[in-house]
Amino acid sequence: QSALTQPPSASGSPGQSVTISCTGTSSDVGGYNYVSWYQQHPGKAPKLMIYEVSKRPSGVPDRFSGSKSGNTASLTVSGLQAEDEADYYCSSYAGSNNFGVFGTGTKVTVL
């Protein structure tokens, strides 16, 4: 049950875009279209931002978008805003015994 691989950090100026990668294997990211992304501010619970690779829950701004190619999923935040500064985690369904494997997490800094 290995964690998915994310870059430790990413940054961008207000208004710019930042893209975070999430690399797994054919047993998780590559094997299912069930990648989700979570935003976590310090001291707070995670918040679902993207599900099923590219779908946004109600209330999530359309500045957040997701995609997948092979074993790698990506989250793009366009038009960066100060409130987007947070930790972001990807997750993939990987079968019942590795139900919600998470990524290593990426800290996004708005410069």
Added chain:
Amino acid sequence: EVQLVESGGGLIQPGGSLRLSCAASGFTVSSNYMSWVRQAPGKGLEWVSVIYSGGSTYYADSVKGRFTISRDNSKNTLYLQMNSLRAEDTAVYYCARYRVRGVITVHYYGMDVWGQGTTVTVSS
């Protein structure tokens, strides 16, 4: 309002036991997949366990044989019984609703409702 509220965390000695509770409001625990996720201090998220609406349970290798997930339908509450606790179990524990759709073909939408977390510290 859809809400999850955890309780039961605290300081416990290595080898001890603790039971976490997660009270739900605004939806029915037994009709949903429910999960526990933990976060060690300064670390990332780690999936711990899930209970399906049908009652099947699954665990991360790191807790298998020591932790037990369960629910009380009459109280609309999820539990995590933690035995043989180790220092590496120290973390904030979150309960979360894992939204799925379908029965024959299940679509996994992710964890859409989270509690505020309860802190477990395993130390002598």
